[in-house]
Amino acid sequence: MSQYIIEVNHVSKQFEDGTMAVNDVSLKVEKGEFVTLLGPSGCGKTTLLRCIAGFQVASSGDILLNGEDVTSLPPNKRSVNMVFQKYALFPHLNVFDNVAFGLKLKKINRNEIEKRVRKALKIVSMSDYEERDVESLSGGQQQRVAIARAIINEPEVLLLDEPLSALDRKMRADMQLELREMHKKLGITFIYVTHDQEEALTLSDRIVVMKEGKIQQIGTPTEIYNEPQNSFVADFIGESNILDAVMVKDWLVHFCDHDFECADAGFGEDQEVDVVIRPEDFYISKWDSLTPDPSPEGEGSNKSPWQLRGEITSCIFKGVHYEMLVLTEEGYELAVRDYRCFEVGEKVQLLIKPEDIQVMNKECLYNTFHGVVKEDNHVEFLDEEWEVSERTADRFDVGEEVDIEVDFNHINLQDDEEDGVLCGEVHSILYKGDHYHLTVRTDEGVDFYVDTKDIWDKGDRVGIKIAPSWIRLYKVES
Amino acid sequence: MKLFWKNKDFDKRRKWAWPYVIFCLLLVVLPLIMVAIYAFTDVSGAFSLRNFAKFFSQSNAVNTLIYSFGIALITTVLCVILGYPAAYFMAIRSYRVPAVMVILCILPMWVNFLLRTIATANLFGIFGLPLGEGALIFGMCYDFLPFMILPIFSSIQKIDTSILEASQDLGATRFQTFRKVILPLSLPGIQSGIIMVFMPTVSTFAIAELLTNNNIRLFGSIIQDAINTSDMLNFGAALSLILLVFINLTTLIGNHADNKPSIH
Numbered sequence: 001m002s003q004y005i006i007e008v009n010h011v012s013k014q015f016e017d018g019t020m021a022v023n024d025v026s027l028k029v030e031k032g033e034f035v036t037l038l039g040p041s042g043c044g045k046t047t048l049l050r051c052i053a054g055f056q057v058a059s060s061g062d063i064l065l066n067g068e069d070v071t072s073l074p075p076n077k078r079s080v081n082m083v084f085q086k087y088a089l090f091p092h093l094n095v096f097d098n099v100a101f102g103l104k105l106k107k108i109n110r111n112e113i114e115k116r117v118r119k120a121l122k123i124v125s126m127s128d129y130e131e132r133d134v135e136s137l138s139g140g141q142q143q144r145v146a147i148a149r150a151i152i153n154e155p156e157v158l159l160l161d162e163p164l165s166a167l168d169r170k171m172r173a174d175m176q177l178e179l180r181e182m183h184k185k186l187g188i189t190f191i192y193v194t195h196d197q198e199e200a201l202t203l204s205d206r207i208v209v210m211k212e213g214k215i216q217q218i219g220t221p222t223e224i225y226n227e228p229q230n231s232f233v234a235d236f237i238g239e240s241n242i243l244d245a246v247m248v249k250d251w252l253v254h255f256c257d258h259d260f261e262c263a264d265a266g267f268g269e270d271q272e273v274d275v276v277i278r279p280e281d282f283y284i285s286k287w288d289s290l291t292p293d294p295s296p297e298g299e300g301s302n303k304s305p306w307q308l309r310g311e312i313t314s315c316i317f318k319g320v321h322y323e324m325l326v327l328t329e330e331g332y333e334l335a336v337r338d339y340r341c342f343e344v345g346e347k348v349q350l351l352i353k354p355e356d357i358q359v360m361n362k363e364c365l366y367n368t369f370h371g372v373v374k375e376d377n378h379v380e381f382l383d384e385e386w387e388v389s390e391r392t393a394d395r396f397d398v399g400e401e402v403d404i405e406v407d408f409n410h411i412n413l414q415d416d417e418e419d420g421v422l423c424g425e426v427h428s429i430l431y432k433g434d435h436y437h438l439t440v441r442t443d444e445g446v447d448f449y450v451d452t453k454d455i456w457d458k459g460d461r462v463g464i465k466i467a468p469s470w471i472r473l474y475k476v477e478s
Numbered sequence: 479m480k481l482f483w484k485n486k487d488f489d490k491r492r493k494w495a496w497p498y499v500i501f502c503l504l505l506v507v508l509p510l511i512m513v514a515i516y517a518f519t520d521v522s523g524a525f526s527l528r529n530f531a532k533f534f535s536q537s538n539a540v541n542t543l544i545y546s547f548g549i550a551l552i553t554t555v556l557c558v559i560l561g562y563p564a565a566y567f568m569a570i571r572s573y574r575v576p577a578v579m580v581i582l583c584i585l586p587m588w589v590n591f592l593l594r595t596i597a598t599a600n601l602f603g604i605f606g607l608p609l610g611e612g613a614l615i616f617g618m619c620y621d622f623l624p625f626m627i628l629p630i631f632s633s634i635q636k637i638d639t640s641i642l643e644a645s646q647d648l649g650a651t652r653f654q655t656f657r658k659v660i661l662p663l664s665l666p667g668i669q670s671g672i673i674m675v676f677m678p679t680v681s682t683f684a685i686a687e688l689l690t691n692n693n694i695r696l697f698g699s700i701i702q703d704a705i706n707t708s709d710m711l712n713f714g715a716a717l718s719l720i721l722l723v724f725i726n727l728t729t730l731i732g733n734h735a736d737n738k739p740s741i742h
Binding site: 053054055074075076080081082084085086088089090091092101102105106149150153 | 638640641643644645646647648649650651654658659662663
């Protein structure tokens with residue numbers, strides 16, 4: 001028998017309208033684990049859960065439950081049970097009959113049913129509610145009944161589809177703790193779907209971060225938080241400063257116009273990377289002219305341990321700590337968290353320890369396309385003709401296939417869609433300290449990555465233009 | 479607790495209801511009172527129970543009442559049997575019945591029922607089928623089927639898909655899900671369908687006249703005859719009152735069955 005209770009092998013799910021909800025996902029879950037599928041809405045987490053439950057049939061790939069292929073087995077034949085987002089209790093049945101529903105189908109005798117329903121209701125602390133009408137219960141109570149109903153069949157896996165999202169904040173926190181307790185007590189494998197990163201960190205043994213149908217990272221909560229593998233994960237989980245950086249050499253990274261020692265190696269020399277620094281990882285202190293310069297120029301005993309200096313531009317009290325923005329002398333805006341309050345306008349200096357700098361590979365370094373050289377210094381890609389500089393075009397024959405590269409910061413976004421060669425929509429925005437990194441998705445579904453200092457909003461319609469001299473062409477390598 | 483009619487908003491808005499209130503008083507309440515007065519008086523205007531005594535002593539009238547109820551019952555049952563599956567397949571989204579089908583099912587409601595009945599009579603003529611009891615039941619089903627489909631359709635459509643999924647998830651087959659979840663949840667729809675079909679069919683007379691060449695007389699026809707005969711107006715009023723009471727009794731029974739006990 002397999003050691004994994006669930007194995008998802010290269011599962012994809014494409015809907016009839018062509019959207020790829022789940023794209024080649026593989027996942028192995030051990031018996032008794034609490035695994036959370038985490039991601040923004042539309043990332044495919046619920047679809048993946050529904051594939052495991054059997055409400056959706058995977059377009060390709062297979063799903064093993066306890067080593068047995070269940071890919072196309074209907075839900076009523078799988079030993080998994082689901083807790084639905086909006087409880088989905090049967091409104092015509094009372095609490096007892098709702099919980100007993102699964103057992104009654106199995107034609108178990110009445111005494112046994114009563115015994116097991118009582119036990120299940122006790123686990124969810126709803127013992128005295130047997131005769132109650134489900135519609136008279138509060139949201140939290142309804143969800144407890146829904147959980148009791150799902151665990152009474154003693155499933156091998158319990159699937160939970162955002163079960164707490166309809167509850168208020170306080171109730172949610174209580175239920176989180178109870179769910180953890182229940183998971184320990186029952187020893188059943190839990191697969192939990194949520195878009196709430198805090199919930200995922202609190203509950204899970206392992207977190208699967210998803211985006212646009214693909215798994216971004218799988219790891220324990222601490223791994224996901226401390227060592228995000230890309231800027232999406234870093235941005236989605238917790239507050240973070242994500243900055244463009246260059247890995248100068250092993251153990252040395254350059255960002256905010258300074259070199260920093262770091263705890264990462266193996267990226268190569270002068271490699272462009274992203275770094276993540278959590279706001280709480282900065283050391284901050286008051287800076288005045290008496291303290292030595294926070295620069296590497298000071299050598300030996302004179303060398304200041306402080307690495308950056310700047311000015312507080314905003315300070316917000318958050319209960320336990322203050323959330324501050326520091327504008328460094330070099331023009332980078334950093335989010336810093338500390339127990340002490342610094343006034344707006346105050347000069348401060350910052351220190352980052354090497355182990356608090358998380359270095360990540362960039363998803364890509366420039367926009368790349370494939371196209372054909374046309375007449376009159378034009379190149380065709382994405383079904384449009386783009387002008388290139390004469391110098392570039394001269395190196396190629398008309399009709400020749402080429403690879404095209406454009407830097408992030410050389411794409412021009414136009415307010416008026418008509419002004420661009422292509423139209424698109426701002427799909428996601430990532431703040432990088434001194435500029436924004438945008439993903440602009442064209443109407444045909446192609447992504448352009450754009451670095452800009454201009455402020456755009458998610459969902460803005462833009463025209464995409466590229467100055468001729470910034471389009472680089474390369475011979476197609478065969 | 480604040481009484482709702484003391485509420486300022488209510489005060490302001492309740493005058494909007496006046497036109498309907500006047501309409502109701504003139505055309506519903508007043509006629510009902512008059513029917514009651516006529517039923518309990520004789521031709522001279524003196525109080526009398528003779529009209530009711532006459533009804534119960536005339537086996538013909540009593541039998542017609544029973545027969546009318548029987549025909550209405552058969553029509554209603556047939557409408558449930560025909561209408562439920564249609565409503566079910568249109569309402570369950572996974573069957574993907576196009577919206578046009580739904581409209582086609584409801585389309586007959588838009589045509590006046592007299593036109594439809596005359597058309598039915600002609601149709602029987604074209605196919606050489608005899609008019610009579612069979613034609614009558616066919617015609618009534620045809621006329622009233624949409625009134626059965628519509629409430630059942632909306633009660634099934636209201637059921638959240640996740641409830642059906644929950645049932646399946648807990649081990650129910652498609653049929654078990656139907657029997658244990660969909661059917662009980664669509665009962666209110668069936669109930670209002672029954673009321674909407676049964677009540678008008680019990681008191682109908684035009685359909686009976688047109689589809690049986692006046693051979694079968696339903697209770698409605700008897701009332702009509704009585705009222706059209708000069709000195710039987712009081713008897714007709716009594717018959718109307720009796721029918722009204724019986725129809726109300728049947729709906730009361732229906733309502734009572736729906737009130738499941740619940741603890742709050």
